[in-house]
Amino acid sequence: MTSSLSTQEQALIPAIEQWIEQHREQLIEDLASWIEIPSISRADRGVEGAPFGAECQQILERALTLAQQAGFTTENHQGYAGSVIYGNHAKDIGLIGHLDVVPPGDNWLYPPFTLTRKGEFVIGRGVADNKGPAIADLYLLKLIRDLNIPLSHNLRIVYGLAEETNMADLAWYSQHGPVPEVSIVTDGRFPVNNAQKGQITLHLAAPVSPLLANFSAGIASNSVPERASIELPDGDFSAVNERIATLSGLSAGRLTAEPLTSGLRLNAEGIAGHAAFPEGTLSAVRVLFSALLELKLVNDHDRPLITFFERFLRSPFGEQAGIAFADEESGKLTFNAGIWSGDAANNTLNITLDIRYPVLTRAEQVLAALQETVAPQGITLTSWRDVPPFYLPVDDRRIQLLQQTWNDLSGRDDKPYAMGGVTHSKVLPRAITFGPGYARTPETSPDFLPAGHGLPHGADEVVHIPSLLAALPVYVIALIRLDRWLQSQS
Incomplete structure (x- = not known):
């Protein structure tokens, strides 16, 4: 342990580690009961008291019931969010998580809504983003209570239910619920996050032929499409199937064909992942369009638009889209065409984009540049929504306190x-994202999963349990220090 920890802090660490070991198996068992609920946020199915659908209401009730059984006070904020409170003080420190998940998508080797345990790893939709960290928050309250750690503020967990869609959950809560003096958002990675790119979710409409008007792919705007298929009613299955083996470009090894009563279907496979972290991902739509061009399976009418889209998708940093903005504070813009939905009645292809733009860039700049790129193809921007950037300077006292806590416990000198990831820091005042994600090393990476599996928002989402639980000592010391600092400011 580093000498930067006080004597009292150092004395706590063995007790914290012993407590974690004693409660580890129960935490995993409780997590399994959360994973089995497919809590995909569905505002279109919302009703009074359950604005994000029945499954989100179910997971919120299960989480609050578990907290009540542990002896904590709970509050249901009209179904938009739920709170778990420990303490009897005038002011709160928050722990912010979310219980909604992205749709599972395809290509899972393990059941997405059943927790699978493989050694030190657990697999299931939400184990990393964000049910695993969310249940760790509840156990953090238990730990602090059981070890009788004195604080001058309540600890208030706030569980949201629409983080993966538009964050209407905590946007509502920030207007109606008690907002803590400062909050830790447990939906990122260590060390501390001081800048989050802006996020534009926008819709494009392209006039297309019947071929593309029947095309669809993708499950969420913020997930890279893993699979894409297209039907070729006039195609010769035998001839095309033979030619697939000759593919040498991007689509080689990623394309299959299946016969239909009339023609054939081409199926492309990409590498799924989170739109904000595109390294290592590959859009199945680009794979499919590349194959159509290489195999010369499109006519003269469709070829220009498919060629445009294939180039449009070549880089997740927006070079071919004309939106390659960047700054030193937050890096490069990223973009993802996550949902493709044909409208055969109107011969239109609708595309939903997720764009994460740098903190010193304005949304209007991005939209103007994108419009200039797509307009010559007859493509229009039909609607868009902007969530502006989050930014705190590195010398902000809260940022410094959390960063120093991480460095003190990790023995590192991180900054x-x-x-590009967007968390509830964007919509809840005074909320800072801090862990519990960890760097993947050979020891913390699942060697039993193929490449492209195991990522948040991808197939076989996985978390390394020891790494998740290693966040608890960091949070305990951080909360003690935040509590003391807030007291000094009052």
């Missing part, structure tokens, strides 16, 4: 980081 605050910027990211």
Whole structure:
């Protein structure tokens, strides 16, 4: 343990580690009961008291019931969010998580809504983003209570239910619920995050032929499409199937064909992942369009638009889309065409984009540049929504306190980081994203999963249990220090 920890802090660490070991198996068992609920946020199915659908209401009730059984006070904020409170003080420190998940998608080797345990790893939709960290928050309250750690503020967990869609959950809560003096958002990675790119979710409409008007792919705007298929009613299955073996470009090894009563279907496979972290991902739509061009399976009418889209998708940093903005504070813009939905009645292809733009860039700049790129193809921007960037300077006292806590416990000399990922820091005042994600090393990476599996938002989402639980000592010391600092400011 580093000498930067006080004597009292150092004395706590063995007791914290012993407590974690004693409660580890129960935490995993409780997590399994959360994973089995497919809590995909569905505002279109919302009703009074359950604005994000029945499954989100179910997971919120299960989480609050578990907290009540542990002896904590709970509050249901009209179904938009739920709170778990420990303490009897005038003011709160928050722990912010979310219980909604992205749709599972395809290509799972393990059941997405059943927790699978493989050694030190657990697999299931939400184990990393964000049910695993969310249940760790509840156990953090238990730990602090059981070890009788004195604080001058309540600890308030706030569980959201629409983080993966538009964050209407905590946007509502920030207007109606008690907002903590400062909050830790447990939906990122260590060390501390001081900058989050802006996020534009926008819709494009392209006039297309019947071929593309029947095309669809993708499950969420913020997930890279893993599979894409297209039907060729006039195609010769035998001839095309033979030619697939000759593919040498991007689509080689990623394309299959299946016969239909009339023609054939081409199926492309990409590498799924989170739109904000595109390294290592590959859009199945680009794979499919590349194959159509290489195999010369499109006519003169469709070829220009498919060629445009294939180029449009070549880089997740927006070079071919004309939106390659960047700054030193937060890095490069990223973009993802996550949902493709044909409208055969109107011969239109609708595309939903997720764009994460740098903190010093304005949304209007991005939209104007994108419009200039797509307009010559007859493509229009039909609607868009902007969530502006989050930014705190590195010398902010809260940022410094959390960063120093991480460095003290890890023995490292890390600096605050910027990211394209968007968390509830964007919509809840005074909320800072801090862990519990960890760097993947050979020891913390699942060697039993193929490449492209195991990522948040991808197939076979996985978390390394020891690494998740290693966040608890960091949070305990961080909360003690935040509590003391807030007291000094009052």
